[in-house]
Amino acid sequence: MWSPKIPVNAIDRLSFYLRTLDELIAGDVEMISSEQLAKQCGVKPDLVRKDLSYFGEFGRKGVGYRIVDLYSQIKKILGVDRTWNMALFGVGNLGSALIRHANFLKQGYRFVAAFDVDPEKVGNRLPDGLIIEHADRFEEVLKERNVGIGVIAVPPANAQSVANQLILAGINGILNFSPLHIHVPDCCRVENVDFSIKLDILGYHISSFST
Amino acid sequence: MWSPKIPVNAIDRLSFYLRTLDELIAGDVEMISSEQLAKQCGVKPDLVRKDLSYFGEFGRKGVGYRIVDLYSQIKKILGVDRTWNMALFGVGNLGSALIRHANFLKQGYRFVAAFDVDPEKVGNRLPDGLIIEHADRFEEVLKERNVGIGVIAVPPANAQSVANQLILAGINGILNFSPLHIHVPDCCRVENVDFSIKLDILGYHISSFST
Numbered sequence: 001m002w003s004p005k006i007p008v009n010a011i012d013r014l015s016f017y018l019r020t021l022d023e024l025i026a027g028d029v030e031m032i033s034s035e036q037l038a039k040q041c042g043v044k045p046d047l048v049r050k051d052l053s054y055f056g057e058f059g060r061k062g063v064g065y066r067i068v069d070l071y072s073q074i075k076k077i078l079g080v081d082r083t084w085n086m087a088l089f090g091v092g093n094l095g096s097a098l099i100r101h102a103n104f105l106k107q108g109y110r111f112v113a114a115f116d117v118d119p120e121k122v123g124n125r126l127p128d129g130l131i132i133e134h135a136d137r138f139e140e141v142l143k144e145r146n147v148g149i150g151v152i153a154v155p156p157a158n159a160q161s162v163a164n165q166l167i168l169a170g171i172n173g174i175l176n177f178s179p180l181h182i183h184v185p186d187c188c189r190v191e192n193v194d195f196s197i198k199l200d201i202l203g204y205h206i207s208s209f210s211t
Numbered sequence: 212m213w214s215p216k217i218p219v220n221a222i223d224r225l226s227f228y229l230r231t232l233d234e235l236i237a238g239d240v241e242m243i244s245s246e247q248l249a250k251q252c253g254v255k256p257d258l259v260r261k262d263l264s265y266f267g268e269f270g271r272k273g274v275g276y277r278i279v280d281l282y283s284q285i286k287k288i289l290g291v292d293r294t295w296n297m298a299l300f301g302v303g304n305l306g307s308a309l310i311r312h313a314n315f316l317k318q319g320y321r322f323v324a325a326f327d328v329d330p331e332k333v334g335n336r337l338p339d340g341l342i343i344e345h346a347d348r349f350e351e352v353l354k355e356r357n358v359g360i361g362v363i364a365v366p367p368a369n370a371q372s373v374a375n376q377l378i379l380a381g382i383n384g385i386l387n388f389s390p391l392h393i394h395v396p397d398c399c400r401v402e403n404v405d406f407s408i409k410l411d412i413l414g415y416h417i418s419s420f421s422t
Binding site for chain 1: 217222223225226227229230231234251252253289290291295304305307308309311312314315318319320359360367368383384385386390391392394398400402403404405406407408409410411412413414415416417418419420
């Protein structure tokens with residue numbers, strides 16, 4: 001795979017362009033200019049052009065980019081032109097909603113296992129057909145089902161110990177929904193999703209608007 | 212309220228310290244040094260000290276900070292030492308999980324309204340007691356219940372139109388769970404939560420690890 005070195009900040013923008021292009025494909029638009037894409041994504045046109053320059057010069061001046069081509073090129077560059085298997089840890093309210101989140105599969109992410117330690121949950125079948133398994137057999141399941149990403153949706157106090165077990169099992173990508181920092185070695189990448197930090201940021205700005 | 216000018220990047224770190232202190236309070240720890248807080252949050256001690264310097268010199272050298280004091284000071288600075296009323300737009304899987312997310316209320320964010328346009332959902336009672344209302348009467352409800360934050364969990368194609376209506380109704384803080392960029396005027400702040408962008412970032416890094 002041809003893989004240029006992309007600056008860290010560009011990666012989330014590229015992923016964001018991908019989401020936007022995905023919606024445009026659904027809407028039957030064929031071509032897009034960097035200016036149009038910039039406007040839809042709320043970033044400066046220069047930045048879009050710079051980010052897209054990692055893909056070489058396959059856009060045509062004055063005409064723009066063919067949306068389906070740009071979409072598949074960005075997927076390839078990001079390494080997401082394949083399906084990633086994911087395992088969920090913690091089948092509470094949030095975990096259950098994540099399992100049912102239709103967009104994941106569309107975007108190439110598929111839950112192939114769901115673990116919990118609650119005996120009342122273990123053995124239950126989820127709406128997508130997965131059966132909740134006890135966390136104590138997770139290591140063999142992860143190997144059997146070729147899991148690449150672990151999704152942590154357990155209570156905060158248990159998040160680090162789940163992460164430790166994932167790392168020992170050779171998983172090096174973690175999506176963390178607990179509000180605490182997870183310590184991992186350099187061979188592992190954690191991405192955090194914390195709604196309440198976003199709410200605090202909103203609270204701060206709304207307070208500033210009104211003073 | 213005493214309100215120093217805090218750099219944008221420091222705000223999410225302060226919110227993150229808040230989450231960590233919250234867990235420590237639950238665990239009955241009384242004091243913490245900036246080094247300990249830095250370690251728990253995975254940031255450099257110098258950065259923690261710099262961020263905490265916005266609160267003046269109420270930590271004691273060699274002893275550290277009293278956790279409950281630091282916690283309430285950070286809340287005050289961020290303007291989250293109060294309860295914010297929130298309205299949910301879109302009661303799908305994700306929306307339902309958000310309503311049931313126990314941590315929101317603990318952290319001072321309370322859903323006081325939930326809207327949908329699906330006639331099969333309108334009128335249903337949610338587990339927390341809220342009744343799903345039709346989106347067409349949202350404007351008067353937002354005023355009656357003093358809503359400060361709108362939470363958008365509708366399908367991507369409808370996100371911008373919900374945001375437009377929120378802004379017209381005078382809401383200037385939006386938490387957006389749709390994967391698309393929402394255009395808002397300067398008087399409004401949007402924070403985006405997009406799981407799939409986080410997954411793409413993971414995918415990119417895992418691919419890099421293995422090549």
